[in-house]
Amino acid sequence: MAEPxxxxxxxxxxxxxxxILQGVSFAVPEGGMTVLLGRNGAGKTTALRTIMGLWxxxxxxxxxxxxAIGGMATPEIARAGIAYVPESMAVFSxxxxxxxxxxxxxxxxxxxARLDWIFSFFPAMKRFWHAPAGVLSGGQxxxxxxxxxxxxxxxxxxxDEPTKGLAPAIIxxxxxxxxxxKRETTILLVEQxxxxxxxxxxxxxxxxDGRIVHAGAxxxxxxxxxxxxxxxxxxxxxxx
Amino acid sequence: xxxxxxxxxxxxDAIPQARLDLIPLALPVALAGLAFLxxxxxxTWLTLTLAALAMGMMxxxxxxxxxxxFGLMDVINFGHGAFIAVGAYLAxxxxxxxxxxxxxxxxxxxxxxxxxxxxxxxxxxGALGLAFERVVIRPVYGQHLKQILITMGGLIIAEQLLxxxxxxxxxxMALPTAFRGAIVVGDLAFEKFRLLxxxxxxxxxxxxxxxxxxxxxxxxxRAGVENSEMVEALGYRxxxxxxxxxAAGSALAGLGGVLWALYRExxxxxxxxxxxxxxFIVIIIGGLGxxxxxxxxxILVAMMANYTAFLAPKVALAxxxxxxxxxxxxxxxxxxxVAKR
Numbered sequence: 001m002a003e004p005x006x007x008x009x010x011x012x013x014x015x016x017x018x019x020i021l022q023g024v025s026f027a028v029p030e031g032g033m034t035v036l037l038g039r040n041g042a043g044k045t046t047a048l049r050t051i052m053g054l055w056x057x058x059x060x061x062x063x064x065x066x067x068a069i070g071g072m073a074t075p076e077i078a079r080a081g082i083a084y085v086p087e088s089m090a091v092f093s094x095x096x097x098x099x100x101x102x103x104x105x106x107x108x109x110x111x112x113a114r115l116d117w118i119f120s121f122f123p124a125m126k127r128f129w130h131a132p133a134g135v136l137s138g139g140q141x142x143x144x145x146x147x148x149x150x151x152x153x154x155x156x157x158x159x160d161e162p163t164k165g166l167a168p169a170i171i172x173x174x175x176x177x178x179x180x181x182k183r184e185t186t187i188l189l190v191e192q193x194x195x196x197x198x199x200x201x202x203x204x205x206x207x208x209d210g211r212i213v214h215a216g217a218x219x220x221x222x223x224x225x226x227x228x229x230x231x232x233x234x235x236x237x238x239x240x
Numbered sequence: 241x242x243x244x245x246x247x248x249x250x251x252x253d254a255i256p257q258a259r260l261d262l263i264p265l266a267l268p269v270a271l272a273g274l275a276f277l278x279x280x281x282x283x284t285w286l287t288l289t290l291a292a293l294a295m296g297m298m299x300x301x302x303x304x305x306x307x308x309x310f311g312l313m314d315v316i317n318f319g320h321g322a323f324i325a326v327g328a329y330l331a332x333x334x335x336x337x338x339x340x341x342x343x344x345x346x347x348x349x350x351x352x353x354x355x356x357x358x359x360x361x362x363x364x365x366g367a368l369g370l371a372f373e374r375v376v377i378r379p380v381y382g383q384h385l386k387q388i389l390i391t392m393g394g395l396i397i398a399e400q401l402l403x404x405x406x407x408x409x410x411x412x413m414a415l416p417t418a419f420r421g422a423i424v425v426g427d428l429a430f431e432k433f434r435l436l437x438x439x440x441x442x443x444x445x446x447x448x449x450x451x452x453x454x455x456x457x458x459x460x461x462r463a464g465v466e467n468s469e470m471v472e473a474l475g476y477r478x479x480x481x482x483x484x485x486x487a488a489g490s491a492l493a494g495l496g497g498v499l500w501a502l503y504r505e506x507x508x509x510x511x512x513x514x515x516x517x518x519x520f521i522v523i524i525i526g527g528l529g530x531x532x533x534x535x536x537x538x539i540l541v542a543m544m545a546n547y548t549a550f551l552a553p554k555v556a557l558a559x560x561x562x563x564x565x566x567x568x569x570x571x572x573x574x575x576x577x578v579a580k581r
Binding site: 052073074078084090093094099100106148 | 456459460462463466467469470471472473474475476477478578
């Protein structure tokens with residue numbers, strides 16, 4: 001069996017006095033999309049931030065592309081090939097769309113062909129190229145945050161709840177964009193919108209109380225209403 | 241992705257534009273206008289306004305680095321005054337042996353002496369800034385209370401070291417011949433050194449604006465001031481950037497120290513701590529982390545100080561604080577607040 005692109009083994013993370021991740025273990029195979037599901041407060045965002053080095057793990061092993069990344073600083077983890085789209089989107093409001101994207105292209109000016117590819121599924125980025133990011137709508141900011149993560153090819157993209165607060169029409173557009181993206185890279189998606197996650201995910205891991213309580217194929221979970229109810233408290237049908 | 245979906249995500253609304261916030265720019269104009277009405281004599285008003293501009297530029301040169309340091313890493317550096325004092329003492333040390341050039345009746349020779357002194361002071365203060373960041377600031381990242389205590393301690397130690405090295409007496413810093421006196425135009429008298437200070441302040445401001453808006457380093461600084469964590473997640477080492485900005489800010493404080501000492505013509509090791517109250521008022525008024533706001537704040541504070549010193553000397557000392565209170569009641573985050581994460 002091929003070695004996974006990313007793996008967490010027995011990872012614990014403390015934030016102040018709180019013990020958030022309590023021995024998290026799961027793997028993200030290379031290619032496609034793995035979805036991390038779970039209710040609010042399960043530890044999904046902390047898991048992504050721990051992978052990114054924004055919270056330091058207090059125990060456990062994190063490996064990316066065969067190398068241990070648990071003790072590395074965030075910039076080194078990013079340079080190893082991981083891009084991050086945080087829940088808050090964290091676009092630089094005072095910078096224009098062009099400046100936000102240019103900054104994310106570390107190796108030089110963005111490749112025009114790559115930009116055209118991004119504009120093909122996020123045309124708003126071309127239209128608002130010279131607009132300050134701070135005046136974009138929520139959906140446009142999310143597009144910008146994702147564009148920033150993919151302006152140069154990365155091996156793994158961590159995306160934290162991209163549909164949060166977005167209108168259904170924008171979410172439909174996002175599904176198309178992610179389908180395109182997962183053809184060229186690996187995506188680890190944290191999501192609460194099970195319908196969105198089920199339509200895109202290849203693999204799934206479910207978290208509860210800082211632990212992984214289920215891992216497997218997304219198709220199996222999407223087809224098993226009883227398992228959805230047991231793991232997530234709601235079935236796919238209830239989201240329709 | 242389908243064309244239909246692309247259109248939907250494209251949000252074919254009007255292109256959003258940044259709201260140009262021009263109201264703060266009207267404040268110095270309004271303040272100058274009000275002062276004109278109260279002072280009554282155009283020549284006096286013009287002299288005071290030019291003096292205010294010169295003072296404002298010097299404070300801006302000193303404060304600009306401090307506002308970026310706070311914006312980038314949330315570091316409160318009360319030791320900034322040490323770099324001002326070191327700049328003044330280094331310039332005095334350089335200008336001493338260059339007395340023949342300083343006293344020569346030649347603008348070029350005077351400028352050469354002044355440029356050399358400013359260069360040594362700028363680089364000396366910058367180098368001290370590097371050491372200060374490494375020894376004093378780095379151990380207390382993210383701990384505001386400790387930052388206040390340790391940077392104030394650093395300032396006290398620096399001042400005492402300057403006393404020990406140079407003596408505790410008041411030092412004189414004579415202006416070069418070409419910058420003494422005033423250019424008289426009719427009833428108006430423009431002090432030459434103040435014109436030079438305005439020119440240097442404008443050059444520093446323009447250089448900073450160009451760096452911040454036209455270079456990749458500037459882009460990183462602006463992004464880092466807003467959200468340093470995301471800059472790191474993009475793969476940039478914010479600590480290195482911060483060290484560079486801290487050194488540059490210290491260097492500018494050194495340059496400001498030279499100008500301030502020449503402006504006052506006498507100084508002690510406390511020259512830095514004396515001006516720091518004004519500096520903190522300026523960066524708070526401007527909006528922490530905002531260079532444009534710092535520039536405007538410096539001009540406003542200097543105008544207020546000069547006009548009130550003439551109109552109501554008894555309230556001159558409190559005028560800057562009153563100005564700060566008024567502005568913060570109007571805009572609690574300062575004139576041009578930086579969007580923070």
